[in-house]
Amino acid sequence: MKLNIAVLPGDGIGPEVTAQAVKVLKAIAMEFNHVFTFDYGVVGASAIEKTGVALPQETIALCEKADAILFGAIGNAVYDMDPMAKIRPEQGLLGLRKTFDLYADVRPVIAYEDILDKSSLKKKQIKDTDILIYRELTSGIYFGEKTFSDDGNTATDTCQYTRFQIERIAHLAFIAAQKRKRKLTLVDKANVLASSKLWRKVIQEMAPQYPDVAVSYMYIDKAAMELAINPRQFDVILTENMFGDILSELAGVIVGSIGLLASASFSDKKAMFQPIHGAYNKASNQGIANPIAAILSAAMLLDHFELYDEASLVKEGVDKSLKLHITTPDLNTKYEHITTIKVGDFIEDFINNPDETNLN
Amino acid sequence: MKLNIAVLPGDGIGPEVTAQAVKVLKAIAMEFNHVFTFDYGVVGASAIEKTGVALPQETIALCEKADAILFGAIGNAVYDMDPMAKIRPEQGLLGLRKTFDLYADVRPVIAYEDILDKSSLKKKQIKDTDILIYRELTSGIYFGEKTFSDDGNTATDTCQYTRFQIERIAHLAFIAAQKRKRKLTLVDKANVLASSKLWRKVIQEMAPQYPDVAVSYMYIDKAAMELAINPRQFDVILTENMFGDILSELAGVIVGSIGLLASASFSDKKAMFQPIHGAYNKASNQGIANPIAAILSAAMLLDHFELYDEASLVKEGVDKSLKLHITTPDLNTKYEHITTIKVGDFIEDFINNPDETNLN
Ligand SMILES: CC(C)[C@H](C(=O)O)[C@@H](O)C(=O)O
Numbered sequence: 196m197k198l199n200i201a202v203l204p205g206d207g208i209g210p211e212v213t214a215q216a217v218k219v220l221k222a223i224a225m226e227f228n229h230v231f232t233f234d235y236g237v238v239g240a241s242a243i244e245k246t247g248v249a250l251p252q253e254t255i256a257l258c259e260k261a262d263a264i265l266f267g268a269i270g271n272a273v274y275d276m277d278p279m280a281k282i283r284p285e286q287g288l289l290g291l292r293k294t295f296d297l298y299a300d301v302r303p304v305i306a307y308e309d310i311l312d313k314s315s316l317k318k319k320q321i322k323d324t325d326i327l328i329y330r331e332l333t334s335g336i337y338f339g340e341k342t343f344s345d346d347g348n349t350a351t352d353t354c355q356y357t358r359f360q361i362e363r364i365a366h367l368a369f370i371a372a373q374k375r376k377r378k379l380t381l382v383d384k385a386n387v388l389a390s391s392k393l394w395r396k397v398i399q400e401m402a403p404q405y406p407d408v409a410v411s412y413m414y415i416d417k418a419a420m421e422l423a424i425n426p427r428q429f430d431v432i433l434t435e436n437m438f439g440d441i442l443s444e445l446a447g448v449i450v451g452s453i454g455l456l457a458s459a460s461f462s463d464k465k466a467m468f469q470p471i472h473g474a475y476n477k478a479s480n481q482g483i484a485n486p487i488a489a490i491l492s493a494a495m496l497l498d499h500f501e502l503y504d505e506a507s508l509v510k511e512g513v514d515k516s517l518k519l520h521i522t523t524p525d526l527n528t529k530y531e532h533i534t535t536i537k538v539g540d541f542i543e544d545f546i547n548n549p550d551e552t553n554l555n
Numbered sequence: 556m557k558l559n560i561a562v563l564p565g566d567g568i569g570p571e572v573t574a575q576a577v578k579v580l581k582a583i584a585m586e587f588n589h590v591f592t593f594d595y596g597v598v599g600a601s602a603i604e605k606t607g608v609a610l611p612q613e614t615i616a617l618c619e620k621a622d623a624i625l626f627g628a629i630g631n632a633v634y635d636m637d638p639m640a641k642i643r644p645e646q647g648l649l650g651l652r653k654t655f656d657l658y659a660d661v662r663p664v665i666a667y668e669d670i671l672d673k674s675s676l677k678k679k680q681i682k683d684t685d686i687l688i689y690r691e692l693t694s695g696i697y698f699g700e701k702t703f704s705d706d707g708n709t710a711t712d713t714c715q716y717t718r719f720q721i722e723r724i725a726h727l728a729f730i731a732a733q734k735r736k737r738k739l740t741l742v743d744k745a746n747v748l749a750s751s752k753l754w755r756k757v758i759q760e761m762a763p764q765y766p767d768v769a770v771s772y773m774y775i776d777k778a779a780m781e782l783a784i785n786p787r788q789f790d791v792i793l794t795e796n797m798f799g800d801i802l803s804e805l806a807g808v809i810v811g812s813i814g815l816l817a818s819a820s821f822s823d824k825k826a827m828f829q830p831i832h833g834a835y836n837k838a839s840n841q842g843i844a845n846p847i848a849a850i851l852s853a854a855m856l857l858d859h860f861e862l863y864d865e866a867s868l869v870k871e872g873v874d875k876s877l878k879l880h881i882t883t884p885d886l887n888t889k890y891e892h893i894t895t896i897k898v899g900d901f902i903e904d905f906i907n908n909p910d911e912t913n914l915n
């Protein structure tokens with residue numbers, strides 16, 4: 196297969212982890228005789244530095260002609276402390292989501308058997324957790340009208356949803372549930388928010404189309420607690436943009452490190468793959484960034500193009516690295532000095548030679 | 556001291572747990588020679604049944620002349636499954652908050668030494684956690700304009716904050732931090748939301764007035780994760796309405812049961828005290844509802860009227876009940892059949908005779 200991949204490493208640890216994901220994709224291409232080409236673009240704070248904006252036109256053009264986008268991370272503490280900055284790294288990420296209508300964000304949450312003890316939650320609580328979060332990504336309070344009063348003393352955000360926006364991601368979530376444990380939980384705040392009332396109403400109306408899926412409804416406050424008490428109760432979680440942001444980051448608690456959480460966001464035509472973690476500028480260039488979220492995002496890319504064997508091999512490589520404790524310091528307590536690159540190298544070696552890889 | 560307390564037991568387990576809180580307050584009044592009078596009103600689903608509305612005028616009048624409000628819980632699954640219902644139990648609670656301008660919701664999160672093992676989080680993670688959440692309670696997306704399009708296919712919520720609304724609760728949070736570990740964390744989503752940008756800007760501007768308080772800023776997604784990984788890092792958390800709802804319920808994970816979380820909400824003139832948990836209609840009338848959140852809310856009431864010894868005695872009673880495992884099934888693994896009433900009786904006995912109380 197020929198794939199043209201737009202690579203947007205972004206800020207902070209983004210470039211380091213993305214380099215490992217690219218390395219892994221190259222190994223897969225070699226091993227399976229695919230032709231993957233990689234074109235690089237800037238985004239986020241580093242794009243602002245170079246071009247004055249977080250999402251330059253060239254980057255958009257690059258993504259337009261690509262089959263898929265591999266995204267690193269964006270963000271910078273300078274902007275975090277300057278809330279009123281007009282130009283911000285996040286505009287790079289949000290701009291991509293909007294430009295390419297990437298409405299369905301899929302975030303798997305898996306408690307890996309070999310590192311169950313890395314979680315702050317007790318083993319028995321998280322064992323066998325396997326959740327797929329469907330987060331709506333192009334609407335809600337993120338993209339509604341925002342205003343500041345002239346005196347700067349009143350600020351307003353708008354959260355809007357339409358039936359169309361809810362239905363299109365809900366269909367994907369229902370279909371995903373059908374292929375899994377056939378449970379779907381809608382997370383909303385329908386006891387307070389109009390937009391949540393619409394979500395709940397639409398899902399109630401859609402449910403009969405998927406009679407094999409058991410649908411339940413949970414308020415976001417309760418869902419946050421339940422995710423940390425009894426995550427195994429969930430199969431597919433469907434939710435709006437902001438609640439999905441919160442729940443999926445919270446899910447990092449279950450897997451033991453946010454450095455393991457991958458994601459994919461889809462429109463009907465384009466797909467972007469991205470670790471959930473941020474740019475952690477403080478950690479950059481020290482070789483301590485966990486590349487697994489980026490590598491698993493690359494595996495989701497392979498899955499998306501129905502390269503299932505290829506994706507499985509990557510996931511096996513990740514599993515093996517976890518089993519053998521070939522992991523960065525966020526997870527590793529056994530070996531010292533296992534760097535970002537070393538983890539990438541290990542998984543690359545595994546792909547080249549699945550039966551013989553060990554720590555070298 | 557003379558106190559006239561409006562008691563609004565509400566729905567589900569509300570009446571059961573509130574009865575224990577009243578029992579405890581009566582014991583305190585006896586022991587310390589106070590005159591507490593209790594006037595009962597209806598609210599929530601039970602008020603809808605009786606009067607057609609969730610917050611009848613008589614209930615408002617009752618609260619108006621009271622010195623404080625003791626609130627149980629509201630909610631009912633029938634309404635949860637009917638998102639478009641025009642009349643809803645939540646209107647009782649939200650109506651009280653709005654009517655009495657109860658803008659500052661204070662929610663303590665304490666990891667009780669004697670029940671550390673009840674948490675789904677590991678002991679070492681939660682030990683010594685002592686957080687005070689300040690949640691803004693009368694604005695934000697809860698109270699902004701809400702619309703449905705005529706065809707019912709588009710729904711909109713508005714999240715609005717003014718400098719005034721932020722400053723008044725922030726001052727309370729800063730002052731609270733000064734009396735504690737002098738750390739304040741603002742939780743927002745200032746990388747995306749206009750309202751959060753205003754929050755961050757205002758707190759940045761206020762911080763120099765409280766030079767002894769170390770201020771930090773955290774995005775809500777990260778804060779949710781950090782609360783479940785390293786809760787000890789927090790002292791006072793200040794946040795807006797919706798984020799406060801999510802974080803404070805999530806905090807139930809730390810203390811081992813949401814049945815332990817108390818809260819108080821204040822305007823400049825009125826105060827309301829309320830367990831954080833909901834009405835859990837399924838659990839009602841079985842004697843299994845944990846009354847401690849309601850009882851600790853009553854202790855917050857005593858603290859509010861500067862009855863510090865009285866409040867301490869209640870809290871000691873609660874500590875002792877936890878130590879001796881005189882607790883409802885959500886916490887209890889040692890004794891069977893310890894009912895809601897039994898827990899209340901134990902704490903009442905303790906107040907009457909602090910030195911001699913044991914399980915009887
Ligand atoms: C960086 C930020 C704008 C983004 C979001 O809030 O969506 C991030 O937290 C995420 O989850 O991808």
Ligand SMILES: CC(C)[C@H](C(=O)O)[C@@H](O)C(=O)O
Binds near residue numbers: 387416630648649800
């Ligand atoms: C019942 C509901 C409206 C309420 C809220 O969301 O504020 C509750 O969850 C709370 O936290 O007091």
